[in-house]
Amino acid sequence: MCQLLGMNANTPTDVMFSFAGLATRAHEHKDGFGIAFFEDRGLRHFIDHHGARTSPVAELVKRYPIRSDNVIAHIRKATQGRVALENTHPFVRELWGRYWVMAHNGDLQGPPPRLHGAFRPVGDTDSEAAFCWLMQELAKAHASVPEVRELTLTLAELLPRLAAAGTFNMLLSNGQALWAHASTRPGSPGLHWLQRRHPFGAATLADEDLTVDFAPLTTARDRVVVVATEPLTTGEPWQRFAPGELRVFRGGEAAEAAAG
Amino acid sequence: MCQLLGMNANTPTDVMFSFAGLATRAHEHKDGFGIAFFEDRGLRHFIDHHGARTSPVAELVKRYPIRSDNVIAHIRKATQGRVALENTHPFVRELWGRYWVMAHNGDLQGPPPRLHGAFRPVGDTDSEAAFCWLMQELAKAHASVPEVRELTLTLAELLPRLAAAGTFNMLLSNGQALWAHASTRPGSPGLHWLQRRHPFGAATLADEDLTVDFAPLTTARDRVVVVATEPLTTGEPWQRFAPGELRVFRGGEAAEAAAG
Numbered sequence: 001m002c003q004l005l006g007m008n009a010n011t012p013t014d015v016m017f018s019f020a021g022l023a024t025r026a027h028e029h030k031d032g033f034g035i036a037f038f039e040d041r042g043l044r045h046f047i048d049h050h051g052a053r054t055s056p057v058a059e060l061v062k063r064y065p066i067r068s069d070n071v072i073a074h075i076r077k078a079t080q081g082r083v084a085l086e087n088t089h090p091f092v093r094e095l096w097g098r099y100w101v102m103a104h105n106g107d108l109q110g111p112p113p114r115l116h117g118a119f120r121p122v123g124d125t126d127s128e129a130a131f132c133w134l135m136q137e138l139a140k141a142h143a144s145v146p147e148v149r150e151l152t153l154t155l156a157e158l159l160p161r162l163a164a165a166g167t168f169n170m171l172l173s174n175g176q177a178l179w180a181h182a183s184t185r186p187g188s189p190g191l192h193w194l195q196r197r198h199p200f201g202a203a204t205l206a207d208e209d210l211t212v213d214f215a216p217l218t219t220a221r222d223r224v225v226v227v228a229t230e231p232l233t234t235g236e237p238w239q240r241f242a243p244g245e246l247r248v249f250r251g252g253e254a255a256e257a258a259a260g
Numbered sequence: 261m262c263q264l265l266g267m268n269a270n271t272p273t274d275v276m277f278s279f280a281g282l283a284t285r286a287h288e289h290k291d292g293f294g295i296a297f298f299e300d301r302g303l304r305h306f307i308d309h310h311g312a313r314t315s316p317v318a319e320l321v322k323r324y325p326i327r328s329d330n331v332i333a334h335i336r337k338a339t340q341g342r343v344a345l346e347n348t349h350p351f352v353r354e355l356w357g358r359y360w361v362m363a364h365n366g367d368l369q370g371p372p373p374r375l376h377g378a379f380r381p382v383g384d385t386d387s388e389a390a391f392c393w394l395m396q397e398l399a400k401a402h403a404s405v406p407e408v409r410e411l412t413l414t415l416a417e418l419l420p421r422l423a424a425a426g427t428f429n430m431l432l433s434n435g436q437a438l439w440a441h442a443s444t445r446p447g448s449p450g451l452h453w454l455q456r457r458h459p460f461g462a463a464t465l466a467d468e469d470l471t472v473d474f475a476p477l478t479t480a481r482d483r484v485v486v487v488a489t490e491p492l493t494t495g496e497p498w499q500r501f502a503p504g505e506l507r508v509f510r511g512g513e514a515a516e517a518a519a520g
Contacts, residue, residue: 039344039345040344040345040346041344041345041346041382041383042307042309042344042345042346042347042348042382042383043345043346044306044307044308044317044345045305046304046306047304048304049302056320056323056324057304057320057324060316060317060320063316064316064317084299084300084301084302085299085300085301085302085303085304086300086301086302086303087302088302092352093354094353094379094380094382095380096380097380097381097382098382099382117378118377118378118399119354120354120355120356120357121357122301122302122354122357122358122359123301123302139378
C-alpha cells in the first residue's frame with residue numbers, strides 16, 4: 001500500500017515532522033517516494049525511485065526546513081508500472097499558468113481513460129494516466145483558472161468517474177488549495193485528516209519515538225491541515241474520510257465538503 | 261550574467277565536478293539556481309531561489325552522484341522577473357509524453373511571443389514565455405515526438421525568431437538529446453562546448469583548486485559532451501559556438517550542426 005501525505009496551511013509551514021512519520025512507514029515501500037512543495041505559484045518537486053529510508057533526497061527533505069502552504073508527498077509500493085523515476089508520484093503538469101500536482105494511492109482496473117488532449121503520460125502507471133485525464137477534462141471545463149469553489153464542483157463531477165475504476169485515494173493541489181478524495185471501495189486504505197490550530201500542543205509520531213511541541217513554533221493565527229493515509233500521530237483527533245468523500249482545504253481550513 | 265551548464269553522455273554520468281565549477285561562479289548569482297537530470301524518460305528537477313553557494317539543495321547536488329545522460333543547469337542573475345521560485349530556471353513542460361527542459365541565458369526585449377496554445381508561463385520571466393512559445397510551436401509542427409534530426413530542423417526554424425528579440429543562449433533537452441543555441445548578438449555572453457572521450461585525462465576547474473582524473477572513472481566507450489557559458493576547466497579544448505549556432509548532442513557526440 002502506498003502512503004499519501006498532504007498539508008495545507010495559512011502560513012508557510014515546514015512538514016519535516018510529518019514527513020519523518022511518513023518515511024518511517026517506508027520499510028515496505030522501497031519503490032520510490034516524492035514530495036512537492038508549493039511556494040506561492042512556484043513549486044519544488046523532489047522525487048527518487050530509491051526508498052525514502054535510504055534516499056539522500058529524502059534525507060534532504062527531512063533536514064531542510066522548506067516552508068510551504070501546500071505540500072503533497074507519496075511513498076510508493078509499485079502495483080502498476082515499473083520502478084522507475086518517471087513512475088514516481090507526485091506528478092506535475094502546467095495548466096492555465098499554474099502547476100498542478102497529484103498523487104494517488106490505489107489501483108485502477110480496466111482500460112485507461114481516453115486521452116485526446118494536450119496531456120500525455122510520460123511513464124506507464126494508471127495513476128499518471130488518470131491525472132492526465134483529469135487535467136484534460138479540467139481544461140475543457142474552464143477557460144482559465146476558476147475560483148476554488150468552482151473547481152471543487154468540477155472535481156466532484158470528474159473524480160467519481162476515475163474512482164469507479166478501482167481504488168482511488170488522491171491528493172491534488174495547484175498551490176491555491178489542497179483537494180483530497182477518498183476511495184469508494186469498502187475495505188480499501190482510507191484517508192484521514194487533522195487540523196492543528198491554537199492552542200497548539202504536543203504530538204507524538206505513532207510509529208517512532210518522536211514528540212514535537214508545536215506551541216513554541218506557532219502563533220495563535222496559524223492553521224494547518226494534515227491529510228494522511230493513516231493517522232501519523234497519537235493523541236490527536238484524526239478524522240476518517242467517508243467513502244467517496246471529496247474535501248478541499250484552503251488556508252489551513254476545511255473550506256467545504258463535496259460528497260462524491 | 262547567468263551561467264548555463266549542459267551535459268550529454270552515452271552512459272549515465274554524474275555532473276558533480278562540472279556543477280562544482282559552476283557553483284563556484286555563483287558568488288555574483290544569488291538569485292537562484294536549478295538543475296534537471298534526465299534518467300531515461302524520468303526527470304529530477306532541483307531548483308532553489310537561494311544562491312547555489314548557500315543552498316542546501318545545491319549542496320545535495322554537489323554530494324549525491326546522480327547519474328544522468330542529459331543534464332541542464334542554470335545559475336540565475338535576475339534581469340527580468342522577480343527573485344522567486346517560479347522564475348527559477350530550468351523550466352519543465354510535458355509534450356507528447358516526454359518532459360522538456362529549457363534554460364536561458366540572456367535578455368529578450370519587446371512584446372512577449374504570442375501564446376494561444378496549451379502552454380502558459382507560471383512566472384513572469386521572458387525566458388519562460390519564450391519556452392512556452394517554443395513548446396506551442398513544436399506542438400503545431402509535429403503530431404508526436406519526431407526523430408531528433410527532424411526536431412533539430414524545426415528548432416533551426418523556430419529559435420532564430422526568439423533570438424531576434426535579444427540575447428538568447430539556450431539549452432533544451434527532452435531526454436533524447438541536448439540542443440544548445442548561441443546568441444546572435446555580438447559581444448554577448450557565449451556558449452562553449454567540449455567533448456571528453458578515451459583516452460580520458462585530468463581536468464582542473466578554472467576557478468577552483470580542484471582537479472579530477474577521469475581515467476579511472478571511465479571506460480574506453482564513454483563519451484561526454486559538456487556545454488557551458490564559459491569554459492569550466494583549463495587545459496581542455498573548449499570550442500566556442502559561432503553567433504546564432506544551433507548544435508545538437510546525442511550519445512555524447514556532436515550529432516550535427518545546424519547554423520541558425
